Amino acid sequence: MSKLKKAIQDIHLSDVSQKGQRGRGRGEAGSGAEISLHPLAYLLVTFFYLLLVVSFSKYDLSGLLSMVLYLLILGIGREIRLREALRHTWPVLLLVSMVGIANPFVEREICWQWGEVGISYGIISMLTLMLKGIFCVMASYLLVMGTGMEGICLGLRSLHLPKELVAVVFLIYRYLIVLLKEAERMVLAYKLRAPGQKGIHFKVWGSFLGLLLLRSMDRAQTVYESMLLRGYQGEIRGREFRGSKGRSVAYVCLWAVALFFLRVVPVFELVGALLP
Amino acid sequence: MHMADALVAPAVAGTMYVCSGAAMGYSIKKVRLANEPKKIPVMGVMGAFVFASQMINFTIPGTGSSGHLCGGMMLSAILGPEAGFLTMFGVLLVQCLLFADGGLLALGCNVWNMAFYGCFLGAMVLWKLFMKKGMTRKKIIGASVAGCVLTLQLGAFSVALETLASGVTELPFGVFVAAMQPIHLAIGLVEGLITAAVLVFIYEARPELLWGSENFLAEEKREGRMSYKGTVGVLLAAAIVIGGLVSLAASSKPDGLEWSMERIAKTAELEAEGRAYEAAGKVQETTALLPDYGWKNSSSATGTSFSGILGGSLVIGLCVFACYLLRFFRGREKKE
The missing domain is CATH 1.10.1760.20 (Arp2/3 complex 21 kDa subunit ARPC3)
Known part of the structure; x- marks a missing residue:
């Protein structure tokens, strides 16, 4: 079950990344200039970036390319492996390609000729779509790796999202790894009993997942009891923000201006025009 | 998707x-x-x-x-x-x-x-x-x-x-x-x-x-559990069967209390003396419809059966009445 293993690996990676960020925040390593910012600041900037990326027209490939600068600056600044981020993009690429595959066949008008090779509008629109997909996934990945799910929950709470909703997201994240590991154990036990069989046989669909569900419900009961013992009164308290609010506001404003500039001004075209 | x-x-x-x-x-x-x-x-x-x-x-x-x-x-x-x-x-x-x-x-x-x-x-x-x-x-x-x-x-x-x-x-x-x-x-x-x-x-x-x-x-x-009407019906039927038919086979021998009294006082019924006892005895004799579980001045089987049915019905009625009374008072307590 590579899917299960991959999911567990991804969560571990995110946890390690968060701990690294927190460590740097305490001055253990690196500059850590950004970790003292409120998670809401990251959330808002990411959302603004996503909005700007998808707002590019389907033929504005060069304009869209300039948005890569944000990803590079953030990835390098926070020491997040961009190669890992790229690994996450392939399922989206597959989906986006499926939707955009018809474009080169429908829009055949040539928009750019290079020698004998002609690039049609359809190809440009398909490439734009694919780039949009890659950029959006990478931006979300950088957000999670930099802020962590707990940080995102804090950000959502700051946006005055209902506490019940944030608590559910928080708990899903907390218990995801536990249940994934439990599922992995069950699958392994099944595979050992039924060697050479692909997937779970339909005769045991119900009992297999049903047992996992019953175990989950029992676990939920234990979780609730332990929450009560720790003084749960309807709200789950996660990480608390102790950094500077002024710096967070400045971070949002600076990135908003920079991103807007990248959206409006064709930076890559201008630089290209300066070249001899 | x-x-x-x-x-x-x-x-x-x-x-x-x-x-x-x-x-x-x-x-x-x-x-x-x-x-x-x-x-x-x-x-x-x-x-x-x-x-x-x-x-x-x-x-x-x-x-x-x-x-x-x-x-x-x-x-x-x-x-x-x-x-x-x-x-x-x-x-x-x-x-x-x-x-x-x-x-x-x-x-x-x-x-x-x-x-x-x-x-x-x-x-x-x-x-x-x-x-x-x-x-x-x-x-x-x-x-x-x-x-x-x-x-x-x-x-x-x-x-x-x-x-x-x-x-x-x-x-x-x-x-x-x-x-x-x-x-x-x-x-x-x-x-x-x-x-x-x-x-x-x-x-x-x-x-x-x-x-x-x-x-x-x-x-x-x-x-x-059975519905309320069903329960009452079964109880009534049981009362009729037990009171009307099974009572015919009731033992003529003394019950536990009578047996122990016979052993101690050599009699099953104690004789009470005094005006009050006499007056109460007269009232009981006049009002008792079925003395000793039978018609007055009769020792027929129908008398015994009828007294069983009537007694059973009366007990059930009293029980139901007591339950309703309890519910009524509970309701009042809740309202308060």
Whole structure:
């Protein structure tokens, strides 16, 4: 079950990344200039970036390319492996390609000729779509790796999202790894009993997942009891923000201006025009 | 069916955020009204369960491919539509952030396409409709399969509409829909069967976990316990049988108290002396309809039988009256 293993690996990676960020925040390593910012600041900037990326027209490939600068600056600044981020993009690429595959066949008008090779509008629109997909996934990945799910929950709470909703997201994240590991154990036990069989046989669909569900419900009961013992009164308290609010506001404003500039001004075209 | 950010235009994303937000607001209101703090951890753990279970591949016989269960329908069948919807939102948010399954900007679309149809239409319309007159295995299978197929079809159609409105594909709408719907019909069928298998297992193992089962379980209990009229009828019949027929076979030998009195005082009935005793004895003689369980001045079997029936009825009547009296006073106490 590579899917299960991959999911567990991804969560571990995110946890390690968060701990690294927190460590740097305490001055253990690196500059850590950004970790003292409120998670809401990251959330808002990411959302603004996503909005700007998808707002590019389907033929504005060069304009869209300039948005890569944000990803590079953030990835390098926070020491997040961009190669890992790229690994996450392939399922989206597959989906986006499926939707955009018809474009080169429908829009055949040539928009750019290079020698004998002609690039049609359809190809440009398909490439734009694919780039949009890659950029959006990478931006979300950088957000999670930099802020962590707990940080995102804090950000959502700051946006005055209902506490019940944030608590559910928080708990899903907390218990995801536990249940994934439990599922992995069950699958392994099944595979050992039924060697050479692909997937779970339909005769045991119900009992297999049903047992996992019953175990989950029992676990939920234990979780609730332990929450009560720790003084749960309807709200789950996660990480608390102790950094500077002024710096967070400045971070949002600076990135908003920079991103807007990248959206409006064709930076890559201008630089290209300066070249001899 | 998770839509990526690249597939939606900002206007479409915003519109869908508003629509999903409205459904979320309604769900939050309902969950708060229910006031069940215990439900929040259950929702969280169930969300994690759906996530984990979707990572397991279930072999589809004869095809070589695999499928997974339908999250929305499953959650609603256990948590109810509102709590299920909120849990699905959590699952979709974690999916898009951690596993790049869907996008942050397209979250509104994904919540609508998967959670809204799955939870509200699947549970509020189909599940309720199927379970209207009780819960059975067949009904659970029917509701799960119909729910998954219908909600997935609607979700796939919405994906096509949203993509078309965003203007990202040159595919004609008809072609896009024709490509989306049949594949999701097959997926819906498989997901429905897996969901049905799990829900049937839960129904057999712990039916109280299923949404709406409290009504049918209570009904089942009531049926098991017998109705009020039935109870009174049985008691009356028992009184007639015991009082009228079994009393004929009543022993002529003394009962426990009479036996011990005979041993101590050498007589079963103590003679009381005094005016008060004499007066009370006279009153009893005049009013006693059936002295010593028989007609006055008669020792026939019918007399004994009739006295048994009448006595039994009187006792039952007194019991019922006492119960009503107790209920009346309890009601008054509650009101106060």
